[in-house]
Amino acid sequence: MKKRLIQVFSSLMLVCLLSLIVGCQPSHEVSSNAKNNSTAASTLHDKKVNVAMANSAFSPETIHVAKGTTVTWKNDDPMPHTVTSKTGLFDSKDMESGKTFSYKFNKPGTYHYDCIYHPGMTGTVVVSDKSSPQTEKVKSTSSAKTSADSKDKIKPLGTGTAGEPKQPDALRLLPYKMENGYKVFHLNAEQVWWKVNDHKKVKSWAFNGSVPGPEIKVNQGDKVKIVVKNDLPEGTTVHWHGLDVPFKQDGSGGISQPDIKPGQTWTYKFTVKSPPGSYMYHSHPMKDMLKQEEMGLFGPFIVEPKGTGWKQVHPGYQDEYTLMVNDSPQFGYTINSLSYPATPVLPAKVGDKVLVHLINIGSMDHPMHLHGMHFQELSQDGSPLPSPVTMDTINTAPGTTYDLSFKADQPGKWLFHCHITQHTTDSSGNMSGMISMFDVKK
Numbered sequence: 001m002k003k004r005l006i007q008v009f010s011s012l013m014l015v016c017l018l019s020l021i022v023g024c025q026p027s028h029e030v031s032s033n034a035k036n037n038s039t040a041a042s043t044l045h046d047k048k049v050n051v052a053m054a055n056s057a058f059s060p061e062t063i064h065v066a067k068g069t070t071v072t073w074k075n076d077d078p079m080p081h082t083v084t085s086k087t088g089l090f091d092s093k094d095m096e097s098g099k100t101f102s103y104k105f106n107k108p109g110t111y112h113y114d115c116i117y118h119p120g121m122t123g124t125v126v127v128s129d130k131s132s133p134q135t136e137k138v139k140s141t142s143s144a145k146t147s148a149d150s151k152d153k154i155k156p157l158g159t160g161t162a163g164e165p166k167q168p169d170a171l172r173l174l175p176y177k178m179e180n181g182y183k184v185f186h187l188n189a190e191q192v193w194w195k196v197n198d199h200k201k202v203k204s205w206a207f208n209g210s211v212p213g214p215e216i217k218v219n220q221g222d223k224v225k226i227v228v229k230n231d232l233p234e235g236t237t238v239h240w241h242g243l244d245v246p247f248k249q250d251g252s253g254g255i256s257q258p259d260i261k262p263g264q265t266w267t268y269k270f271t272v273k274s275p276p277g278s279y280m281y282h283s284h285p286m287k288d289m290l291k292q293e294e295m296g297l298f299g300p301f302i303v304e305p306k307g308t309g310w311k312q313v314h315p316g317y318q319d320e321y322t323l324m325v326n327d328s329p330q331f332g333y334t335i336n337s338l339s340y341p342a343t344p345v346l347p348a349k350v351g352d353k354v355l356v357h358l359i360n361i362g363s364m365d366h367p368m369h370l371h372g373m374h375f376q377e378l379s380q381d382g383s384p385l386p387s388p389v390t391m392d393t394i395n396t397a398p399g400t401t402y403d404l405s406f407k408a409d410q411p412g413k414w415l416f417h418c419h420i421t422q423h424t425t426d427s428s429g430n431m432s433g434m435i436s437m438f439d440v441k442k
């Protein structure tokens, strides 16, 4: 009897042990579908893994998979999201509610992605070479080394905090949310690698990971709140250049406010009273203003007429582009911090009326010349000129903004470039630097 009892007991133990071992398998799956477990990383041996998109978050936020795994994202939210790789490797584009997107990860590595519409909605896929725990360990050591390499916390090339949608002029448009009658924008001052062209990668200090920072586009009369987070190693502020705001909102460090310390946030609040036109924002700290501007802490601020919707082209125009010219030692001679041939090619159709917001953030004059057509200077520093002047070259001065208008009346690839040849030629004599192009098609 006693012997029999022991037999039963030991077989029961065996069953328990077996079920424990087997239980490990589904537990991975559970964590891949976990609803609340947003930060936990899970090791997955499956070749298919699901990630949910709910409450504007990816769940799980981080997954570990073996190479060859297909990851499928599903949008469980009522609003559209995207799954957009920070390096441009994959992009779901708009995913309406209920839609799915899949991508097969064939190469080991760490893949960061986000939703272009929702700042902070980010996720990571860590792909290991093999699925064994041993490899996982090696992988995590090597990724620890990578983060040690970037001790100064410079984010990878092409990443932006908010991942704003890119415009044809290579700028990002900063999204906002309406809160109690205010358009609320978020700017994050951070360190990021920036690619000036295929041969030049530089360290930059950027708003939301891009230089220039994302374009803030508002309507005249809008009430705006701009929340600035400082992720730089030193204090900063943001000055609203050309916009007449109350003194407390001026953003001059040590004068109208203290510098925003590293890790801190500051909210600017004002009504946009300035006329429709081109303005900008840039850092204006008590200390090291020159360095901060040269490192890339600036962006365009465009005011549209009242009643014009966000993303809409200025009424009466078919195309609207913003170009920031710069000569900072960090980036060199650039347009939107890009050097030819990486500079934007701006599309237009024959007959289009084109509006150009031209801003000089550099410290030199740049006479910008248009081929094939003449333009009118409509306004300067946001103020409309009493009688617009027609010209083909406009000498832009540091800190000055211009609004130019022209009719694209014949097809062609029409250069728009600085006419100081040292700013458009490299040391080998090749075209480089401050050259952009309007591509006018029939």
Ligand SMILES: [Cu+2]
Pocket (backbone or CB within 6 Å): 365, 366, 367, 418, 419, 420, 423, 434
């Ligand atoms: Cu120039």
